[in-house]
Amino acid sequence: MVTPPITVNPSSTTSALTTTAATTTSATTTGDTSTSGAPTTSVTLKARAPSAPADTTTTDAATTTSDTATTKSEKDLADGLPRTTTTERETITKSRKIAKQYYQKLHEINTLAEPNCGNPQLSNALRSQFLNTHNRLRGSLARGQTEKSKGWGTAPPARIIYRMKYNCDAESHAQQYVHTCQTGGLPEHTHPGYKVNRHVLNNPRATKEGAVQAAMTTWWSQLANNGIKSNMLFDSGEPKRGANNVLSWSKMAWWDNIYLGCSVKHCGSFFYTVCMYKPGGNRVNEHVYRVGRVCADCPAGQCDGDALCRW
Numbered sequence: 001m002v003t004p005p006i007t008v009n010p011s012s013t014t015s016a017l018t019t020t021a022a023t024t025t026s027a028t029t030t031g032d033t034s035t036s037g038a039p040t041t042s043v044t045l046k047a048r049a050p051s052a053p054a055d056t057t058t059t060d061a062a063t064t065t066s067d068t069a070t071t072k073s074e075k076d077l078a079d080g081l082p083r084t085t086t087t088e089r090e091t092i093t094k095s096r097k098i099a100k101q102y103y104q105k106l107h108e109i110n111t112l113a114e115p116n117c118g119n120p121q122l123s124n125a126l127r128s129q130f131l132n133t134h135n136r137l138r139g140s141l142a143r144g145q146t147e148k149s150k151g152w153g154t155a156p157p158a159r160i161i162y163r164m165k166y167n168c169d170a171e172s173h174a175q176q177y178v179h180t181c182q183t184g185g186l187p188e189h190t191h192p193g194y195k196v197n198r199h200v201l202n203n204p205r206a207t208k209e210g211a212v213q214a215a216m217t218t219w220w221s222q223l224a225n226n227g228i229k230s231n232m233l234f235d236s237g238e239p240k241r242g243a244n245n246v247l248s249w250s251k252m253a254w255w256d257n258i259y260l261g262c263s264v265k266h267c268g269s270f271f272y273t274v275c276m277y278k279p280g281g282n283r284v285n286e287h288v289y290r291v292g293r294v295c296a297d298c299p300a301g302q303c304d305g306d307a308l309c310r311w
Helices: 060-070 074-079 086-113 124-143 168-178 208-220 222-226 247-253
Strands: 023-033 039-047 195-201 259-266 271-278
Touching: 124 208, 124 247, 124 259, 168 195, 168 259, 168 271, 195 208, 195 247, 208 222, 208 247, 208 259, 208 271, 222 247, 247 271
Parallel strands: none
Antiparallel strands: 023 039, 195 271, 259 271
16 A cells, blocks of 8 residues: 655645644544555545744754654564655554554455354365355246155245355364264254254265265155155145155245355265254245235345345
8 A cells, every 4th residue: 555645845844743732643444445455545645734933043852853754664664665754654553553454344245255163174265155055046946947845846936045154163063063973963952043954975985075965866856766845835744744744844944044064074974064044944734935915024125136035
């Protein structure tokens, strides 16, 4: 970042840049970024021209002050700041600090928007695979044109299904499941506020990417293989259907499941994949989603190209 130069009136025997109230400093932080990616802080220093001295005699003290104010010291050079007074240098430094904080805040927001949890056991590419596949399938369901429900024809369109966001807390719960390779599951009290989908792929030669895709395909295929009423009511009979259930599909599809976090692990002879959903869905006597015109209940302007509701 380059700071604009300071113009000093050469006719003055003293520096126009002093620590008096005559100096005005303006700092503006913009949304533009420099080549380093940080917001640009434009600092403009304006100095009021000094009035004529009452005495034409210039004292040694005044001369010393002027020389000090207009000399670029070693500290100025080290700080990368223009030749200026201590007060103005502090103002510029404060402006730069504000700009840095602004950039950091934007970085935090962007980090939350992307699947990046810092867990070395799962790559960002796999996080994106989990999230993008879920949202693609939810969007296909919301449009009501392609997803087949056994015995009920094509699943109808949805008045609202939210776009999912990836959640690192949910991932941490999923990681608790897979890290021991114990496929029996964990008590629900160990992950309050979440519902879980689990999948075991008995193919030691598979890849994590293949295991992840196999898990989501298996869960979602329950709709086509087993079906649910066309009004999408999750009644008391759904949890009692045994092997012919849609309990994994319904968690993937549930309209207000907004948070997703998953993990996968190669456990020697098999791959273990787990996804956590919040609020969770599968609430008895509620609807997986409300049937009707696409995005009818989504606020104006928030329905995206996948027929999912942004939030």
